[in-house]
Amino acid sequence: MEFRPRNYVAEEQSHSLPRSRADIHPFSSSSPQSILRQVDDNEENRNNEEFFDPLRAPDSNASVETVDGHDFESSSNGNDDSFPVQTKEWTSFKRFLMQRFPVSKMISVSSTFFFSQMSNTIVRSGKAHEKSSSSTHLEELDDPQKFSETDTKVITQQEYVSRLHELKDEINRGWHSEDRVKSLKLSIKVARLLMDTSVSNFYPTLFVLVTDVLNMLGDMVWERIRQKAEFAEDGARLCSLRAENFRTSDVPIDAKETCYNWFCKVGSIRELLPRIYLELAIFPCWRFLIEQPVESLQRLVMMTRGIGDPLASAYCRLYIAHRAQKLPSHDTGYLITCLNDITRIFTRISSTKESAHGCFAGSKRSLVSLMEPSVEFIMKCILNDASQRRAGKVLVELGLGRSQEELFGGSPCVSIVLHHLLKQLPIDIVSFHAVDILHLIKCSNDNSYDQCLNYRLVGLRLSEQISQIGSVEAVVNEVIQVVSEYGLDEYLKVVDAYLDIVLQNQMDGHLKTILEGISKLASDKVLAEDELASLQSILVKLLSHFKDLEHVFSLNHFLQILDTMHGNSRGIVNMHILDMATRNGYVHDPTTIQLLFEISQALHSDTDLVNMKNDDNQQQARLISRFVRMVDHGVEYERHLAFLMECRGALGSIVELKEILVHSSNCLATKALKDGKKHTAFVKTCMAFSEITIPSIPGHIKQLNLYLGTAEVALLGGLVSHSDGLIDSAINCLQSSDWMEGSRTLDSDGMLSSIRKLCSLLIMVPGNPEVGILHIPKSILLIIHSRSWSPRLKARILCAIISLSATLSQERLPYHADHTEIMGNDLLFFGDSSYVCELLSLTESVLQNLVDVIEQEPSRAARGSLSLEACNCIASSFKINEHVFSVCSKLIETAKLCLNAKDKYLTSTISFLDKNLPAAAVSSSIAI
Template structure:
């Protein structure tokens, strides 16, 4: 057996591709042979050739959408889409309404809710022959004592009533369905439990909506089908008129409205007519005109809460008509404004307002204002917006803009929320004056100022008189408390920063510091302050500029909890996203910020995304710190980080990498830093054992050993390599039954073999002490045959390389002699290498035969054969092994396999150059 001699310099030159200097960048201009594409010129209807850059091209096969005019008309009308959108919005609104006003488990019900506490048997008496006058179920005496029922029982009873109405309807007992629906509607007369009323409204209107749909469908069926089932007309869902409806269907429809009209109580009568209100389309051409009558009827409802929600139901049912008329909605808003005005107490303050007992009622009525105002401005044109504002009393006329008359604050808030952004931007000063005039306490006034700021931020480029707006707002909010001040300022901060209003920014920060001094910040205040500081960090590109802002760091020190952590995370992100951090003062400040962030990190739940993000930011900060030529200070910084952030596992790896990088940098500056390099290696050597995962430790030991060699510290390198071998020996024992990272182990051992080429052999422990240790580990582990075979190939390649007259690379230190200089010519050295190979090669063949997969076994055979043929001369000792491996590959792979044919060709080439007769054929 004889190693194959290699000339690595000659091989590199022979395999290198020819190179020539490029005069221009290949992407800076069209290449000599541009890619051409056909361009259709629609104007001249001709074909030309044009250069096409595939890197900048859009979709090469753009799809052409063919639009049918009828489809466009249907889409532009948006009837089906509009209905679906309205349905989704109403469903979402109801869900949020119930969540917004939670109630206790037990609620008391008055005598008006006897339908709920009664047993189901009370409703079994009616029949289809019941007379019309039986529809009025007289109330029992209000003197009865209030009853207590659980919320779940109340809801369950309503669901039972809904099912009972549905069953009665499908059993042709429509009078019973109507009677039960009336009783359900009467429940809305009970406002004794205020917070339960929104939930009650949702449950009851679900029942009424169901009844309305059933009535609509019955009348439509009578209009389209005869009694024998024959269809004599078709009413297109959204385009029919009253003139298209047969008389019989009209009579049925009119009968339903008559039945509803005989209901004694006003509120159930309004709700039931609203439930079937879309059916007016079967009777009259302009059903929307009847809405004003119902709006007027609601003025007879004395209870403010019941009347507000009744108007809410009007807005909901009016959507079924798909009409753009908003007169009835404007009347609803004006009526609600009048109710609020009457509710306000003039006894409390000279300017009027709501006492504390009425504030919950105002809050409960707010959803009605919100939904109605949204309905008014839904898809409103600019001209219609002007008319609406005049009708609401906000504008005197469309020529004379916002007037100084006050508006109820809660109504104004939802008006501002729905106004088009361009109107808000253009009339911002007038709006601020209107807010100032509307000084009742139905709504916290600062929220209106805040809302204006948020709306203005939507289109900052369109804001007129920015200085005057900000001056007005700053003057007003300076009289508020800290919480209100922060919320308003937060809304205007983007405008202030965008327009570079440094004076206002300075004033705001001074005011915040003054208000927040000697005070423990509440959660709402912390949230607003967090938003303000994050906006500042997002606006400025330079972190040092942010730190130089007056009182920024003082305000930051006042924060605590999760809000402080979020701001700290933004600071670290900003500090490290633009390159290395050099300034010592900034580094110290960021270190303290990292300490604060680390102390808030939940070390037990490090799998949490937030905790992982905090750990990543701290690690990135440590990695991006650069003390320049102050190497000792940088190493001290790494030691401080190891003590401060020792629980962050990934940071320990970064510390080792940084220490090794620091040692390498010191070695490259041309001065004698041997002592410092030893300190860096000692730092890494102490840090590595605290890192979990033996494969990670192995790689870090190898990296540190490479740095030690670079510094000429051979003894340190030997010790680090021994530590790496110990990690490899301990890997299976610690990792237990976990799946072994085969690729990781293979990569690490290959890296170790590459490093051993530079490491001088130690005759005291044996020149091949480390390769033999690796072989021992391979033989003692239950790794897969594929992994063990590849590891043996790595040992073969290492041995073949060490046998060469000239090694492919050396340590960049003249005083460190490679093995080619130390042992070449020593026959015992080469004999020891060959002796090792005599045991490795048969072992390699046996391991390959253990592979159960035929395809894998064939591939492994070819890989081993190529390795052996590259490492040894083909002689009578090596040829039988290669022949056996080729036969194994032939039995496992297709005869035309490219890897197989190329390997055989390579062997034949080597055989022709040797004296051994060829016995390998395809």
């Protein structure tokens, strides 16, 4: 056998395409190639009727609205396209109510209301027997002691909910079994439950459960009357009532009589609250009787004034707003009346002594909080999609403005009502009247709502359209004056809302005042969670606004404020700082580097290194690693290496960081070598740093690649002995690695890539006669034979060793170490026949092993592909003689058995062999 001589320079020139400098990048949008390509693509698309661009296709599901869940209301009595949206909004609002006011598992309820209404109606078997309301009242009159002794019962929340669900099912069954009177009576009993406000925190949940039952009844009544109007008793269709625009004249007399009968039955209910709720449940049915059912709403609003309990009356008005949405169109005058009535209740609560409200004694703020959802929902209904003119009219009707031209010029407003008004007002009104609104907040100083939240809300609303604010300076001045009297928590909440306005308008003086105020209030104080959250938001906004981190650090009091933070909020701010520091390139300033290092230490101490799969922990580790990678001390190489050593000691438990430390050390050594000065001692120190760091990195393949990268740097510095030692360490890693490393299967492609990289490096490494010039390739072969690796991996490694031997045999190597004192093997062993003989001897044994390994590959397709790879490797490495030709022939035969005869790889390989066959073997080429 004889190695095939190669002229790498000539081969490179023959395979290179002619190149010329381009003035315009060929991939830019303005390049001629791109323009022609776009024209061709457009023309092709026009000619291709089947062309489909998925990015431009309409979303087939965009207009589909689905409402899931058993408690969602039917839209059968809906009147326009907005009802599915309103239904989803109501469902979301109910969920919000139950989440905002959670209750304990055990509830104390009034036996008079709960057990008398439900226990006698539902028994465990699911059957029911009727017990009239009048008999219950008679029992109470006959034996008042009995009812007073058992005034309260303690039951589980689940039991309460389960009984209501059972009652709902019973109402549904009664209706569909034609016992509608029973369904009505049971519904009245359910409505009576809302008269009991003794367990105040449970009332919102009770409201949701009860109104679900009432809404179900209302839908069933609506559907019954509609069916009666559209169909005769024999099933013949009489008419078709379009929900959105039918008139009362379209409704037959029988249907009207049935509808009127329902309202009469509801009107005969003795108690006021159940009567109002039941009429509201069937309220949309007024459309079958009168053209303007909205007129009846005002009557119901007046009736709610007879409900003495403030909590019950507020939620009754909430239900009025909800059911009125079922009407096709209506004025909001009745809602404004509801809101004004609730406002008067708030005023009365604020001005009355604590003991005046019985069960709410000592809990004014709790009562106001429970009533707040009513204000929120009603205000949203009033101002939903309201124009600026309509919103101005509402303000006048609420008594806040004298006229449309002079808004916010009237009396002060209850703070909680004002809050939800500001939340729903059009942003144009808020922006134009910002100063007037701030003055209104200042004079609306009652106990119903925390005023700082109103100031905060105005800031958040103004931030929606900062450029539209009428008088920014006056607004910020007013806010700064107000917050100067606040404590830290309130101060932070308000200035956080206005900080974007201050920053975008470059109000540096106000920013300085704000930071000074925070520093003064937060000094020598352990911050609470709410304070930390607000402070976190403020600092993140500062970091997001400025592009230069050093500018942020130079702000007065910024670092002092940062030092007051702790816990998760401090960690989040630290992560933003690191992200900003590495966002715009390398970090050079020594002071900044030291500060960021301390921040990294703080983050590292908070990182859960045991649970690194957590996204937050991974992000922290990545930011710390990126910071270390982006540090640059310039030509102060020793200082930079000292920084890397400090990082290894303080942050070394982050695996990703250790790899970066090795790469940074190698990069530092390379920079020093390119500096033109003698830095041999420094490069040796860098090599020692890497050699010490690499063994602490888990994963033998990772270690192998790092050792090889470090060995390259050692060769660049002329440190041959260091390079040999690093390569030996790489071989030890290869020796130590098994197919299964821990519980994770090794990547065979990664293993192959690493070994190929090692073979490529060995071309530059001078052979060592003391241990044998082929010591490393032989070590690789020993590892291959001792491992149960796949035939596919073994075959490709053997091909790499063949290519390595063929390359080392050349008179001129393709590349050398970039150091004048390191001689390549082509110079060290030039003319040494024993050197080439040793290479051939090694390659012959590898060649035989290669053929045997390929035959062991179980996959036919993989075996055929490996045969062709090996054949091309052999033909490229050796001159074709009889022995080489026989090996290639055997491999081609294997490929033919495994692959299709027309396989392009197979046919091209056969063609290549034919072109390179010597004359003596031409007669045998037919066998191939």
